[in-house]
Amino acid sequence: xxxxxxxxxxxxxxxxxxxxxxxxxxxxxxxxxxxxxxxxxxxxxxxxxxxxxxxxxxxxxxxxxxxxxxxxxxxxxxxxxxxxxxxxxxxxxxxxxxxxxxxxxxxxxxxxxxxxxxxxxxxxxxxxxxxxxxxxxxxxxxxxxxx
Amino acid sequence: xxxxxxxxxxxxxxxxxxxxxxxxxxxxxxxxxxxxxxxxxxxxxxxxxxxxxxxxxxxxxxxxxxxxxxxxxxxxxxxxxxxxxxxxxxxxxxxxxxxxxxxxxxxxxxxxxxxxxxxxxxxxxxxxxxxxxxxxxxxxxxxxxxxxxxxxxxxxxxxxxxxxxxxxxxxxxxxxxxxxxxxxxxxxxxxxxxxxxxxxxxxxxxxxxxxxxxxxxxxxxxxxxxxxxxxxxxxxxxxxxxxxxxxxxxxxxxxxxxxxxxxxxxx
Numbered sequence: 001x002x003x004x005x006x007x008x009x010x011x012x013x014x015x016x017x018x019x020x021x022x023x024x025x026x027x028x029x030x031x032x033x034x035x036x037x038x039x040x041x042x043x044x045x046x047x048x049x050x051x052x053x054x055x056x057x058x059x060x061x062x063x064x065x066x067x068x069x070x071x072x073x074x075x076x077x078x079x080x081x082x083x084x085x086x087x088x089x090x091x092x093x094x095x096x097x098x099x100x101x102x103x104x105x106x107x108x109x110x111x112x113x114x115x116x117x118x119x120x121x122x123x124x125x126x127x128x129x130x131x132x133x134x135x136x137x138x139x140x141x142x143x144x145x146x147x
Numbered sequence: 148x149x150x151x152x153x154x155x156x157x158x159x160x161x162x163x164x165x166x167x168x169x170x171x172x173x174x175x176x177x178x179x180x181x182x183x184x185x186x187x188x189x190x191x192x193x194x195x196x197x198x199x200x201x202x203x204x205x206x207x208x209x210x211x212x213x214x215x216x217x218x219x220x221x222x223x224x225x226x227x228x229x230x231x232x233x234x235x236x237x238x239x240x241x242x243x244x245x246x247x248x249x250x251x252x253x254x255x256x257x258x259x260x261x262x263x264x265x266x267x268x269x270x271x272x273x274x275x276x277x278x279x280x281x282x283x284x285x286x287x288x289x290x291x292x293x294x295x296x297x298x299x300x301x302x303x304x305x306x307x308x309x310x311x312x313x314x315x316x317x318x319x320x321x322x323x324x325x326x327x328x329x330x331x332x333x334x335x336x337x338x339x340x341x342x343x344x345x346x347x348x349x350x351x352x353x354x355x356x357x358x359x360x361x362x363x364x365x366x367x368x369x370x371x372x373x374x375x376x377x378x379x380x381x382x383x384x385x386x387x388x389x390x391x392x393x394x395x396x397x398x399x400x401x402x403x404x405x406x407x408x409x410x411x412x413x414x
Contacts, residue, residue, distance in 0.1 A: 004308045017301040020293055020328045021355045027335060028348055038356040045360025046367075053368035059170040064376065077375045081368075108205070111159075115209045118162075119283050120290050120357045122213075126220055127294035131302050133227035134323060137250075138316040139236060 037101070043092070044099055048117040051085030058082055089113075154204045158197040164190025198276075208276040212283045215272035219260035226252025261330060264288060267340040280341040289347065289354035292331045297358075299324030 061075035068074075092099045093106045103109040164186045171183025197204070198211035230249030233241035241249075263274050274284040303320035335348040342350075392400070 009308060013301045013304050016304050017297045019300060020296040024331065024335065024351050028352065034349060038353055041353050042356040042360040045357045046364040049361045049364030050368050053365050057368060057372045060173060063173055074375050074379050081371045111206060115206050116286060119209060119286050120361055123287050123290035124294045124361060127291055127298055129224060130227065130295060131298045133231055134319055135306060135316055137227060137231045137234065138319050
């Protein structure tokens, strides 16, 4: 790791990451934010991204198993982790409707969560893509650096 | 029931194709990868058309959003891609004179994206669905602007620490991140064409919950993935206790080395 990147500087970068959210929270003065809905959105986003990303990584685990002469333990463990996400989602949408938003049924809520996850991930991936491209667009040629 | 079947066939199945195609890209054989690309393209087109084929489904609003934001996102990403590969880099793919055009495409795409919020001009892509503001637009725009300002400001600081051949980069990242933040602040102060400032402010704060939930969920999955591999690897015998490689393994290693040695034109 670059010697100039110290833990303190990483904390500062984390604070800069949170700065836009903090500015918008300060501007709201607590008047417009529905905190209960925010908690539900956080829980739904967390569980959906955990579950879908786990299923995606189960596929990767098959490749890993192949490279290690076909052991089943790694992908079975990962499949258990993904199934745990599904079970928790079902449990929390049925028990007391904790994760329910403005959707009529449990099935509608789960399908909405998947679409919501796709929209959110598309927004985040495009933002990260722009960050990466902008970083490299301004790369200077080597000759200029030497002088 | 019939409608449910149509929605499953014309919206959810194509979406499944797109996910499956992503999974197939990790297969080593190129025929599976190509099949995955074709499947993904078919899934993408069918999902994009689902707001026409199954407009009664609430999820069809997301396909309408996808079609409407595609021109602006395409301009932004393709513009930056052209600007990057038209620069003075060893892997140059476009002539240098295309660089300003790439940057102009990025700015135009961003301006188009913002214009969609501030005005409902008939020539601009629509942000409404069934006469109201599209609920997924109220998720996408705040998430995109918030993620962009957060990531750009943090990366502007980190890039500055690395400090080689990138003296301008940090400044550009800070400026673009700040522009994004200013647009968010303006949106929570002034009404847009189809949303009030209060509605948007609530959406931005909910988008912050979404981003934190998304990053925590994906982060936890990566930790679980890493732990699973670590658990398996630690039970394997150490390198010093392994038998020497057999002829088949040596041949495989030699083939990998042969395929990766020398470098092509791009390097």
